[in-house]
Amino acid sequence: MAGTPLHPVDVLLLLTSGKRVLLGLRAGTGYADGQWNLPSGKLELGEDAIDAVVRESREEIGIALDGGEVRAVATVQHRGRSGLVRLxxxxxxxHDPGRHGEPFNAEPHKCARIGWFPRTRLPAETFPSSAACVRAYLDDSRFVRSG
Known part of the structure; x- marks a missing residue:
């Protein structure tokens, strides 16, 4: 019998403004540097997924989301180059600037810059799982594979 699988769980935010979505350009982390990514992070032990996406939004882009404002739109299964599977x-x-504030790069040690992009024309350098999340959102797919 194989060992118990340990799959990291990420939370990702599709912060939209009309037909645009906010992405951050990773830098200085050693993982996916030079690629655009949705604001995201790991679910911490014992943490609720909605609390995690609210926390990551505050930590990465400085906005104040309320858990009641976010809705689950997709689950992505990403297999990295190492073969490790992440969910x-x-x-x-x-985005509502009056309630949330203006997004800014709150982690310049991990992110070179942030920017708004058309949801249907993401940069070529978008990280595969982020691009898969946006496609799933647009297609109203609940589950998608990446990598």
């Missing part, structure tokens, strides 16, 4: 829970929220 990502993607949530969406429409």
């Amino acid at each position: 990502g829970l993607a949530f969406a929220a429409e």
Whole structure:
């Protein structure tokens, strides 16, 4: 019998503004540097997924989301080059500057810059699991594989 699998769980935010989505350009981490990524992070031990996406949004892009504003839109299974499988829970929220504040690069040691992009024309350098989440959101797919 194989050992118990340990799959990291990520939470990802599709922060939209009309037909645009916010992405951050990874830098200085040694993982996916030079690629655009949705604001995201790992679910911490014992943490609720909605609390995690609210926390990651505050930590990465400095916005104040309320857990009641985000809705689950997709699950992505990403297999990296190493073969490790990660599960990502993607949530969406429409940006409201009055309630959330303006997004900014709150982690310049991990992110070179942030930017808004058309949801249907992501940069070529978008990380595969982030691109898969956006496609799933647009196609109203609940589960998608990446990598």
